[in-house]
Amino acid sequence: MININVLYPIILCCCLAAVPQVRAKHLPEYVAESANAIDKEVETYNFTSCQIYCYGPLLHTVQMAKLFPDSKTFVDMKLKASPEKTMELFEAFMASKNNAPTNDEIRKFVNDNFGDKGTELEVWSPTDWVENPAFLNLVNDPDLKQWGMDLNNIWKELGRKMKDDVHKNPEYYSIIPVPNPVIVPGGRFIEFYYWDSYWIIRGLLYCEMRNTARGMIENLMSIVQRIGFIPNGGRVYYWGRSQPPLLAGMVKSYVDFTKDDRFAINALEILEHEFEYFINNHSVQAKGHDLAVYRDSSKGPRPESYSEDVETAESFHTDEAKEDHYSELKSAAESGMDFSSRWYINENGTNIGNLSDAKTRSIVPVDLNAILYWNAKIIAEFHAKAGNVDKMAEYETKAQKIKEAIQAVLWNEEAGCWLDYDLINEKPRDYFVTSNLAPLWVKAYNISDTDKISASVLSYIEKNKLDTFPGGVPNTLYHTGEQWDFPNVWAPLQYIVIEGLDNIGTPEAQKLSKSWGHRWVKSNFAAYRDSRAMFEKYDAEKFGGHGGGGEYGVQKGFGWTNGVIIEWLAKYGHEISLSNTGAAGPNSRFVSLLGVTAIALIGAFAGRFIWRTWFK
C-alpha cells in the first residue's frame, strides 16, 4: 500500500500564506454527465475568502468577541466588500481603536461589513419531486404512510440552491460554489455535508428523485476535481478536513438504483483519486499493517467554533501544544463524531477525560478502515463493469490488504468485536462505540468466519446490554456531555449497526436487526408525532426523545435521519403496525387518514399530520 508517512497536502497550504493572495483560478468546467480527465496532479485551489473565514486576525477578533450565541453564525455571513478590501478596513478599524475595540465596536464593524448569514442560498424545491413515491405502497400502517409522505415533503424544505452571485463572486462568501442544488441536513447546517449526503442521497433515491441525487454526487465530484478531496462540508472554513469517505458509496447507491453503469464507469477516475488522496494523507502503521486515521491539515481553531476551541486550548501552555490540540479537535471533526470519549486517550491510556485529552490522530478507527475497504471494493466492482480487469485486480488487492489489516489489528478475539486501536499505548480500546460494528455493514471480514463473528458480536452486544435501551443503541456507554457519547443515538450509526446485523445473515443477528430497526422507526415516529420534527440525534433512554449535549442545541430537519427512516419505511413498512399491540384497545388509535387529513387542512401544518391525539 501506498505511503506510511504523513503527506500533508500542499494544495491548501497556500491558504495560510499571508495576503496578497493570488486570485483563485476560475472554476473548472463543471462535470456533467461525464467525468473524465481528472488531473492527478494536485491542483492548487485557493479560496480567496479564507483570509476572512478560515484564519487570521479578523476571524480571531470577531469570534473571540462572542457576538453570537452560535459561533457558526459569523463565518456564514456574506462580505459586503472584497476580502482584500475588508481586511484593509479591518486593519484601519483596529488601528483606530488602538487594537483594543470593545465588543460593541466589533459588533458594529461586523454589521457594517457583513450581511446576514446564509443569504447566498435560496430555498429550492427539487424539480424531480414526486408526490407519491412508490415506496409508500410498501407501508401498511396509515399513520406511518402519512409520515412517509411528510418526510418526502420535507425534502422541499431542505433543498437549497446557490444564488448566481455566488458563482460570479465566490470570494464574497464562505460557501464553496457547486453547480447543482443540494439537500442540506437542516437547522444550523445550511450547506451540504459530506457523509450526511450518503443517507440523504439514499433517501432521495427511495423518493425517486434521481436527478437531485445525481446532482449532489456531481457536486462532490466537482470538488474532488478542484481541490483533490471533499471537505467536511460546503464551506471554505472546512478546508483542512474531510469526513468519512462515502462518495463511492453514494455512487454505488445511485448505480444500484438506476442501473446506470455508465455513471459508475465515468465516476471511476474521481473515485480513485479521492481514495488515493485519502489514503495518502491519512495512513499510519500499526502492528506492521497500513491503516488509516482521521487527520486534519489546517492550522488554528475550528473557525466555526473558534472561541470554544480557544477556551479548551487554554489548558495547554505552548503554541505548539495548542496547535496540536486544535489538530486533534479538527481530526475528530473529520471523523464526523465531534466530539466523543471515543477520541480521548488520557495519561493512563483510558478514555476518561475531556476534550483536552483528544488524541484522534493516534487512534485507528474501525469505521474509517471499513469504509476504505468498501471504497476499494466498489472501485474494483466498477472497473469490472468497465472490463478493466487489471484495475479491478489492483483494487481487489487493495481491499484485501485493508481487510487483512482490519482483521490483524482491529478484530479483538477477547472482546468478540472490532475495536479502535490506540497507537500511543499500542493497545486496543475496549470501549463500546457503535462504529465498532461497522465491518459488518460493509462485510469487511472473511466470509468464511461468518458464524463465528455473528456469535461473538451477539455476545458482545449482550455483554454491553445494548438491547436494554428503549430509544436505540447509544453511540457509546460513556456519559460525558459530548454529543457523540451516551445517551445520544444517531441515525447513521443506527443504520450501520442494524444493516450490519442484517448483512451478516445469521438468523439470530437478523432477528435482532429487525427488532432494532422496528424500534427505531417507531421511536422516531413518536418523536415526530409529539413535536412534528425530525431530529439530528435522539436519546437512547427515551422512546421518542431527542438528544442533547455538545456545543450547540439539538437541530431539526434532518437530512440523514429522514433518509434512514425513508429507507426503513420501505424495508419494514409492510410488517410494522403501530396499533397492533396487545395493549391498544379499539379506541386507542383512532386517527383515521380521513379524519386527520381534515384536521391537517385547518391546521397550521398544511400537508402534515397532527398526531397530538394519537395514543391517547
Place this chain on the structure above:
Amino acid sequence: MRQKAYLWLLNLVIIVALSPGSSYSANVLAFQQSPISLRKDVRDYLNRISPAEWMEFLTSGIDSINRQKRLEDNLLSSDITVQNGSLSHAQLLDTLPNEKSQLDSDIALKILKGTLFMYNSKCLPRGISGDECRAFLETKPLPEGSPLSVECNRVLQSPRTGHHAFRRLLPRNYKNGFHEMFGEDKLPGAWSISMALYDQENDSLHRTGSRTRADTDDSDYSNLVLVQFSQFVEHDMSKTVSQSMSNGYPIECCNRNQNNLQPRFHHPLCAPILYNDKNNWPNCLNYVRSALAVGERCNFGSAEQLNQATGNLDLSQLYGFTDAAERKMRTLTNGALKSSLHGKLLPMTSDDEDHRFCAWNNSANVTTCFIAGDSRVNSSPLSILVYTIFMRNHNRIAAELLSRHKTWTDEQLYQAAKAVNIDIYRRVIMREWLPEVLGQKTAADVLATPPVAADERLSEVSNEFAVAAIRFYLSMLPNALHNLASDNKVGSSNNNILPLTNIFELQNEIYKPQLQYTSKKLSEILQSLLHERAMKMDAFYVGAIVWHEPTKPTHADVLAFDIQRGRDHGLQPYYKYLEACGNKKNIAGWSDFEAVMPKKIVDKLRNVYQRWRDVDLLIGGISEQPVDGTVGPTFKCILAEQFSKIHQRQQQRQLPTDDSLLRAYSAINGTKLLCLNSDMVSVPQNIFRLQSNSNRLVKCDDI
C-alpha cells in the same frame, strides 16, 4: 357532606366561596382526585412483565445514574458548580439540601429512573399514556430483596423528622406523566412572565425615599411584620431543596457570565431560567430540579418532591431539622441556645460553615453571618430579626426556668424552654397571624377543624402550599426598609410627608448581611417593620427581588424562580385550583377570571399567556383580589386547607410537657413577645397591622 368528608380526611379541605366580597362560609370538600382506571388489556399486558424485566429496569436506572457521574466529573473539572458569592450561591442557600436529603433524593431518583426505563420500554411503545402507566406503577412494589428496595425501606422505616414527600392537592401535571417539565414549547418562559408583570412606574414610586403616613385609616393596612412572619412560617413548614451531583456538589446551570452553558455542560437535572438579551444571547439564572423523596411506599412511580422541613409549627427553622443540627445550636448548659453579643444576637457561623449560610465570595472579609437551624436565616435583615426574637425568647424562658428550678439539668431546661417557645409561637401564628392572612371567618373555621383519631396518619405539607400559596408574602416586600425609629411616639398621627432614610436596601442584603448588627439596630428594624406599610399583595414584585431587564442579571428573580419551581413540581395550572376550591365549575375563558381578579390584571395575563389554561398557579394566585384577609380566594383555600391539617396535628400530637408550664406562659401574645425580646418602648396591640385608632400602641413597660 361533613360526615362523608371525615371518612376522607386525607383529602379534607376547607373551602371558601368564590365571589369576592361575599362572606365565606366554610364547607368541607375534597379536592377531587379521580383515580385513573386501568384498562383491563393494559393491566393484563403490564402484569405479564417478568420479575427479571422489573429487575432489569431498576438496574438500567441505576446504570444511568452511575453513568452520569462521568459527566459530573467533567463539570467539576471545568469548575462548573455553584461558585461562592455567585447569584446561584444566594439562590442555593434558599434551597440548600442537608446530607440526609441528598441520600433520600438519590434513592428516589434511582427509582424514578428505573420507572422511566419501564415507561419508555413498555408503556410508550404500546401507546399506554404516562398517567395510565403511572397508575399501574404506583401499585407496583420494587422487587423484593433488590438493593434499591432494601435502601428504600431503610429510609421509610428510619425515624424521620422532616424529609417527607409533599402531598398533592391535585394530581401531578407533567409532560410525560412522571417528571418531565412542560417547557417553553408550550408555556411562556418563567422569566418573560416575571418581566411582563414588572411595573416600572410602580417600582420607582416605591424607590423614592418619601412616603405618606397615616393618610387614611391605617387600621386597614398590614405592616411588614405580617410579611416577615409569613416567611418565618414558610421556613418552618416547608423547605424544598435542590438536587445535587452524586458526590454532593451543587449543580450550576449557567456560566460565570450568567449566560446559558454550552449543552455539553448541561446537567440533566438543570432547568435554567433563560431570557434572551437584545443580541439573542440567553441570559441565565440557575434552576436545578428539586430533590425527591421516596413517597409513602417503596413502589415504582411514587417519587415526589421532598420537604426537608418538618410539616409542623415547631420552630425547626430555629432549632434545626435534625438532631445533629439541633445539637449545634445549643450551648448545652442551662438549656440555652447559642448566641453572640451577650445574648443579643444569633450565633455567628464558624469559618467552615460560612458558605452554607451566607453568599459571600471567598475573598470577602466576612464579619457577619448568622447561624440557625435553617440556611434561610440570612435571607434578609428582616428574617434575621424574627429568628433572633425567638432565640432570645427561648433563652429568656430558660433563664426564668432555671431561677425557679435550680436542680433542672440542661436537657430539662432546654426541652421545657423549647416547648414554651413553640407554644407561644403557635399561638401567635394560629390566633393572630392566621386571621390577618385568611380573614377572621376562615381562620375561625380552621381552628374549628375537629381533631382526628389518634392513630390517623398525619398528612404532609401540600406541594401547592409550599411552592405557591405561602409564597404570597414576596409580593408584599419593599425594595428598602425606611428608618421609622425616630417616629416612635404613642398616638402620633400627623399627616406630614416625612423625609426618610433607609435602614437598608433589600437587594444588597440578601444572604449578605452587611449591616452592623447590634441590639439597637435590630430594634430599629423591628420599629420600622411595625410601622411600615406592607406592599399590596398583587402581581407586582419590587425590583430588588426580580430582574426585569434583558441584561446580565446581578441579582436573582424570585418570581421567575417560583414559576419555574411550580412547573418543576408538576403543579396543575391555576384554573384547576380555582375550580377545585370554589363553587364555580367549568371555567371557560379569560372572562371567568374577572370574578376573582381585576380586569386590568386579567388583560395583562392575556398578553403574557396565550391560553388561559396555561396560567401558573402562583401567577393566578397573586393576581387575585385579596378578600377579607391578605390573599385572594384560591390561595386562601390552599392555605386554609394546610392550616386545618396543622391544627389537627397540634391537637393530636401534644408535646410531652407539663401543661401547667405552658399555662404559665399562656398570656404571652404577639405584643408581649416583641416587647419582652427587644428594646422596644411600645408595640401595637395587633402586631401585624399599622398602629391606628383601632390598633393602639401598648407601652412595653405596662406589660
